[in-house]
């Protein structure tokens with residue numbers, strides 16, 4: 001049965017989510033930071049994590065952004081195939097939600113309308129929108145505004161099949177080592193393995209902001225565990241000032257690929273890994 005959803009509802013949800021994710025970190029991220037404060041071995045690193053936690057508390061109490069870089073809005077829309085949108089076009093509604101959220105939430109407007117001419121759009125639109133059609137009659141919205149200190153340090157590697165899992169590990173470690181303090185560590189690392197050039201990059205973004213898929217290969221879980229340990233052994237540490245907490249998490253997604261290739265995308269995020277899901 002077809003379900004009608006007025007796109008105004010989508011715009012409202014996105015407005016609220018843009019504000020909420022910028023004022024308060026998700027529980028999973030807060031928990032990882034709190035744990036890191038206990039496990040960090042360097043006294044300075046411990047102190048920095050303590051300051052990051054204090055900053056989170058201030059942001060929540062005073063209802064102000066966690067970071068001055070409130071990100072470019074990335075929105076994933078999983079649309080049930082039995083949904084019929086009414087009202088203004090869905091893309092306009094998403095952008096209306098972003099515009100209202102960034103305005104009402106007093107969030108920094110960080111988007112330029114053209115990458116070369118670089119004039120600020122002054123309302124943080126357009127958002128980067130990824131659509132997918134799924135079974136059912138719901139719409140799942142994921143909002144993940146992305147800061148560019150860390151986005152700028154992200155990489156795509158087009159490896160050869162013979163590079164195998166060791167090549168994937170080297171690619172991840174290379175991207176993280178090169179990022180160093182520029183990605184505002186402790187970081188969260190999203191990794192996409194397989195697909196095509198663009199599929200790997202989208203998977204790496206999804207790995208940052210969405211819950212892990214339930215049914216996935218064991219090697220992805222093993223890779224996450226090994227990479228987290230090895231990345232934390234790099235010694236970059238909180239704020240890049242040394243320590244045992246360079247990353248809070250490594251999340252890996254994978255997809256089928258071509259016989260001739262092994263794409264690997266590494267999307268790096270800072271500790272302000274903003275993400276929120278809502279189903280309408």
Ligand code: SF4
Pocket residue numbers: 067068069070071146147148149150151183184270271272
């Ligand atoms: S990378 Fe993250 S912590 Fe650094 S300035 Fe951007 S949003 Fe803030």
